[in-house]
Amino acid sequence: MARTGKPAGRAARRRDARAARDAPLDLDGLRARVARAAIPGPADRAERARRLLSAWIGTAAAHGASLRDIVRGLGNGSAAEQLRGALETEISRNPPPVLRDAACRAGCAFCCILDGPDGGTITEVEARRMHGALAPLAGRPDGRDWHPAACPALDPETRTCRAYDERPGLCRAYLSSDAEACRINAEGGAAPGAGLLSTHPDALAVHGLARAALRGVVRVETFALARLNAAALEGRDVDAALDAARHPPKMLDEALRGLVSSAAAARRR
Numbered sequence: 174m175a176r177t178g179k180p181a182g183r184a185a186r187r188r189d190a191r192a193a194r195d196a197p198l199d200l201d202g203l204r205a206r207v208a209r210a211a212i213p214g215p216a217d218r219a220e221r222a223r224r225l226l227s228a229w230i231g232t233a234a235a236h237g238a239s240l241r242d243i244v245r246g247l248g249n250g251s252a253a254e255q256l257r258g259a260l261e262t263e264i265s266r267n268p269p270p271v272l273r274d275a276a277c278r279a280g281c282a283f284c285c286i287l288d289g290p291d292g293g294t295i296t297e298v299e300a301r302r303m304h305g306a307l308a309p310l311a312g313r314p315d316g317r318d319w320h321p322a323a324c325p326a327l328d329p330e331t332r333t334c335r336a337y338d339e340r341p342g343l344c345r346a347y348l349s350s351d352a353e354a355c356r357i358n359a360e361g362g363a364a365p366g367a368g369l370l371s372t373h374p375d376a377l378a379v380h381g382l383a384r385a386a387l388r389g390v391v392r393v394e395t396f397a398l399a400r401l402n403a404a405a406l407e408g409r410d411v412d413a414a415l416d417a418a419r420h421p422p423k424m425l426d427e428a429l430r431g432l433v434s435s436a437a438a439a440r441r442r
């Protein structure tokens with residue numbers, strides 16, 4: 174008996190997708206993978222990430238980057254980071270009220286009291302840079318000497334970030350119009366005023382899309398900020414620190430589902 178058209182269509186699509194995935198990768202193949210890739214979270218964020226990622230690949234290729242370098246940049250988070258930097262520059266040219274009214278200042282560190290041992294999602298390039306900044310400080314008192322749930326990168330005396338220039342996109346995006354609200358939230362409350370600029374969700378969406386596009390080609394990973402920092406400050410070398418902080422794949426999906434931007438109550442993901 175003839176099959177109905179629908180299941181046959183689905184099977185054909187699956188076959189086509191498998192064939193496309195298994196084909197040797199070239200630039201057009203990479204672009205096609207990005208065009209088909211899917212990530213959890215809002216559809217408009219995914220489409221914005223797709224446009225950004227496609228533009229990044231086109232620019233890199235136009236500047237003579239090899240396919241190998243492009244794939245490496247997608248995989249280790251360089252692409253997401255460069256795009257985040259461009260978004261930050263764009264926002265700083267015309268700062269929204271949430272940025273203009275931010276109460277953030279040095280020594281105000283309630284946002285560095287983390288809501289769990291993970292501390293939030295970072296990419297490989299961010300993890301390596303944090304390790305480079307913190308490794309020379311191994312063995313010294315750290316943020317946990319001020320507050321047991323504080324980020325280890327924090328200076329317990331000055332309550333400033335000891336890796337400020339190298340801090341990841343997550344930390345750069347977090348801000349608040351009300352430091353008292355941050356204090357309340359750090360104690361488990363849910364006061365309004367704190368939130369994330371869209372730069373972090375957008376960068377993470379780019380990274381998630383890169384991972385989906387490169388499935389079966391290279392492993393695209395994420396890491397736990399607090400675990401990475403703790404391992405660096407325990408004196409572990411960079412590979413051991415990455416091992417200690419490596420996320421299971423589902424963590425990026427969970428972060429993409431949970432991320433909110435703007436001044437809504439935000440949690441570190």
Ligand code: SF4
Pocket residue numbers: 276277278281282283284285347348349350351352355356367
């Ligand atoms: S986010 Fe909150 S705790 Fe962090 S610096 Fe800004 S006002 Fe202070």
Ligand code: SF4
Pocket residue numbers: 284285324325326327333334335336337340341344
């Ligand atoms: S890395 Fe720095 S800014 Fe980010 S949570 Fe840790 S101490 Fe705070």
